[in-house]
Amino acid sequence: MTASITTHSTIGGESWSNDWIELELADPDAARSDYGRKLNALAIIGFVALGLVLLMAIVGPEVAPFDPNKPNPAMTLQGPSRDHLMGTDQYGRDVFSRVLYAARLDVRIAISITLLAMLVGSLVGGLIGFYGGVLEHVVMRIVDVILAFPGFVLALGIAAMLGNSTRNVVIAVAVAYIPYYVRLVRSEMLALREQEYASAAKVVGVRKIRILLYHLMPNAIPIALAQATLTLGWGILDAAGLSFLGVGIRPPEAEWGVLVGEGAQYINSGEWWISVFPGLAILIAVLGFNLVGDWARDRFGPR
Amino acid sequence: MTDPRRPLLSIEHLSIGFPNEQDGAMLPVVRDSSFTVDRNEVVGLVGESGSGKTQTAMSVLRLTKPPGRVLNGRILLDGDDILQMNDNQLRQVRGRRAAMIFQSPRTSLNPLMTAGKQVGRIYERHQRMSGKAADEAALEMLRRVGIAGPARVAASYPHQLSGGMAQRVMIAMMLACGPELLIADEPTTGLDVTIQAQIFELIQEIQQETQMALLLITHDLGVIAEVCQRVVVMQLGRIVEIAPVKTLFDDPVHPYTRRLIGSILRPDLDVLPPSGRGVDYPPVPLNTGGMAYQAVSVDAWRSAKVGRPEMLEVAPGHLVLAHEVGRSDDSVENPAESGVERTAEEAVA
Secondary structure, three states, X not given: OOOOOOOOOOOOOOOOOHHHHHXXXXXXXXXXXXXXXXXXXXXXXXXXXXXXXXXXXXXXXXHOOOOOOXXXXXXXXXXXXXXXXXXXXXXXXXXXXXXXXXXXXXXXXXXXXXXXXXXXXXXXXXXXXXXXXXXXXHHHHHHHHHHHOOHHHHHHHHHHHHOOOHHHHHHHHHHHHHHHHHHHHHHHHHHHOOOHHHHHHHHOOOOHHHHHHHHHHHHHHHHHHHHHHHHHHHHHHHHHHHHHOOOOOOOOOOOHHHHHHHHHHHHOOOOOHHHHHHHHHHHHHHHHHHHHHHHHHHHHOOO | OOOOOOOOEEEEEEXXXXXXXXXXXXXXXXXXXXXXXXXXXXXXXXXXXXOOHHHHHHHHOOOOOOOOEEEEEEEEEOOEEHHHOOHHHXXXXXXXXXXXXXXXXXXXXXXXXXXXXXXXXHHHHHOOOOHHHHHHHHHHHHHHOOOOOHHHHHOOOHHHEOHHHHHHHHHHHHHHHOOOEEEEEOOOOOOOHHHHHHHHHHHHHHHHHHOOEEXXXXXXXXXXXXXXXXXXXXXOOEEEEEEEHHHHHHXXXXXXXXXXXXXXXXXXXXXXXXXXXXXHOOOEEEEEOOEEEEEOOHHXXXXXXXXXXXXXXXXXXXXXXXXXXXXXXXXXXXXXXXXXXXXXXXXXX
């Protein structure tokens, strides 16, 4: 913590403690600024929402009162009640249980999308930012083209092309998010590669690729992570959107977008609970990830 | 292979250029510069900001940043031309044979690695030590560069270190490489005066201990006087004078060097150093071998309409950049005395 200050100053005597030299070591805690460390109200809401979603994803399926896929012809289209907190759907399946099961799948999809987009995007961005040259221009123009498409429409096209499966949904949405990471990490790398510690590493004979991977990329991780929290939220929304439109996860699998889609046709006839509750789950999840993402970006992102 | 008479570092007719923003034409920032550094010698490189000191030093390790590049010349490290090396050969030179300390110590360290690890990595790499042995060697090296609590500093990240501490860590890193040549580019910029003195003392001590050659870039003439054996003076990309340190201070010849020495504040004299551009510093006439020369401050070259400059050896080991102005009038007393000869080969176009 703080540097030890010993006062051995025997006045007029001979012994001065040598410990004063350690004072050159600044107090590590004082060095960090407080900027962005304090949680604001929005961030707190975000963390609560995110906590709720993660809790559902982790323990949801274990505590779900019913089998999410088991129809019950005797209990179709029941409104919210004591037994069925969120009511039942047209086959008599418990909406609450289905929302809980879907939480795990959706969080898993969001994490997969984010990891894939971040990994590929950061690596490509880091490489082109570091090496530059013609390849950098080519990749950046491709990035511009992809970004010119609305991301969701692009994902829709890719998903429709690849066919319905969880894996394909992840790939489709990730591709739409990769350009953001390419652009972000490239611009960060442009700054990082001019840092003197890159030159210092060069001076002692470190290979270029090692300088990139061991010295510079780790310094670009915070900025990519800040973006990742946002991707988690939008990833869920996009995956749910694809499923809602029928090119994503296929019914009867419990997924929030699927649930909203299944319930949509009953909204007009008054059975609102089938789609509203999963919709709320999506809202909470996206809100949570985004608010926490905003906070993380202020806290760790570029200043 | 190793010839003891050969200088360790020999820079020959080096020119470095950066492209002009308008038309991309290469503007030389260093021109036709030649000097040497011997083994176990401390050479100072002085000159104002923008005179090409740092670019010269960077080129020795081939660190010239694109779009800048070396246009001409050779850089021989113990006979091997650094400019001709491929990446592999270059990596053998960097660190092992030549190393460099930068201006701002804190940004020269990787912010995500502890100081100890950064020094230790060098041992792992260059001496093939195991992780544990390297950590211990790093601690020892940190102690050697005058860090009192090496264990604590080793566990610290760069942002937790003061500038002085960070520079000591940087020096430790470079020493861990065990180079034959160390280039220190204004190693104390941004440090306060007492720490500056400590760092220079340390560098000097280590130089004497390890007998490595040292190329010290600074604009602190006091440091030059104390640490260096020979001094190279640069102005606007040209080397204008090379002299043993005592000669340089006692008998500077080139107008720019005179101006530089004259700019030292003297607290014992109640005068301010003169200021002004080259035109205020009259050319210095030099007569030798029946020819008349004059040394002209580089910023006055255009107005003086001088021809091609050459390095004149006005005394053994004392070279001055001068221009030929015709046959000498023998009645004029030769300020440079005898033994003067032309040393510069024809400048590379």
